[in-house]
Amino acid sequence: MAAVKKTTEGAKAPFYSPVSDECDVFEAAERHGLPLLLKGPTGCGKTRFVAHMAAKLGRPLYTIACHDDLSAADLVGRYLLKGGETVWVDGPLTRAVREGAICYLDEVVEARKDVTVVLHPLTDDRRILPLDKTGEEIEAAPGFMLVASYNPGYQNILKTLKPSTRQRFLSIDFDFPAQDREIDIVEHETGLDTDRVTALVRLANKLRGLKGQDLEEGVSTRLVIYCATLIADGMSVERAIRTAMIEPLTDDEDVKRGLMDLVTAIY
Numbered sequence: 001m002a003a004v005k006k007t008t009e010g011a012k013a014p015f016y017s018p019v020s021d022e023c024d025v026f027e028a029a030e031r032h033g034l035p036l037l038l039k040g041p042t043g044c045g046k047t048r049f050v051a052h053m054a055a056k057l058g059r060p061l062y063t064i065a066c067h068d069d070l071s072a073a074d075l076v077g078r079y080l081l082k083g084g085e086t087v088w089v090d091g092p093l094t095r096a097v098r099e100g101a102i103c104y105l106d107e108v109v110e111a112r113k114d115v116t117v118v119l120h121p122l123t124d125d126r127r128i129l130p131l132d133k134t135g136e137e138i139e140a141a142p143g144f145m146l147v148a149s150y151n152p153g154y155q156n157i158l159k160t161l162k163p164s165t166r167q168r169f170l171s172i173d174f175d176f177p178a179q180d181r182e183i184d185i186v187e188h189e190t191g192l193d194t195d196r197v198t199a200l201v202r203l204a205n206k207l208r209g210l211k212g213q214d215l216e217e218g219v220s221t222r223l224v225i226y227c228a229t230l231i232a233d234g235m236s237v238e239r240a241i242r243t244a245m246i247e248p249l250t251d252d253e254d255v256k257r258g259l260m261d262l263v264t265a266i267y
């Protein structure tokens with residue numbers, strides 16, 4: 001099954017601090033109904049960006065968190081037994097196509113391979129969704145827009161997008177916000193004072209510098225926000241850093257010790 005969240009038009013736009021000209025690119029893609037791919041590490045603001053843009057443009061949004069069991073049927077729909085009758089029930093992608101909504105597939109490479117098959121006819125100028133099971137061929141309603149995200153950093157060659165799929169999307173490269181911008185974001189999200197937020201963001205950038213050596217992934221903005229939330233709630237800085245910025249990064253005891261040494265050296 002798909003974990004789906006629907007937000008309707010008129011929702012208040014969640015706070016998003018632009019890193020570059022990504023809002024203009026999104027608006028241009030939306031104006032022309034072009035599919036958009038957001039590339040970047042986990043927790044750097046991609047989902048927040050899409051939620052912000054959909055609300056700003058006053059558009060309904062279906063957000064689908066993809067996972068390795070998610071199949072085309074979860075997106076498109078299936079026949080279900082209801083009160084002794086077999087009825088067709090649209091999946092979230094089909095609903096978005098019919099309603100002319102924005103459909104966001106978060107971490108699309110996690111999904112099963114048959115998902116790309118249903119995306120292809122939607123991402124070229126046909127803009128159709130064929131429903132094999134019902135024989136229907138749905139033309140995307142005006143306003144339908146497909147947005148997908150993926151993290152090119154994962155060290156799994158099997159979990160990458162095929163060029164034939166990638167080349168159907170406009171793409172924006174995301175990364176963690178620059179230091180001052182990230183400080184603003186963390187302050188805004190948590191209310192922690194500038195000095196303590198600045199120290200955390202500096203530490204996050206140091207830890208990001210270790211990516212590829214001891215760590216597969218750097219600390220995400222999301223984790224910095226968690227950490228600042230714990231500190232604002234009264235937890236000691238050391239405990240909060242260990243819980244939100246060290247333990248989530250690695251299970252290796254030696255690496256953890258090394259990272260905590262770095263923390264002690266900085267604080």
Ligand code: ADP
Nearest residue numbers: 015016017042043044045046047048185221222
């Ligand atoms: P992703 O989808 O890339 O995994 P999210 O969009 O969930 O990451 O971002 C994680 C959190 O980081 C968000 O909930 C938000 O609080 C914060 N965040 C990251 N970048 C920004 C930004 N540019 N503006 C506002 N908040 C941001």
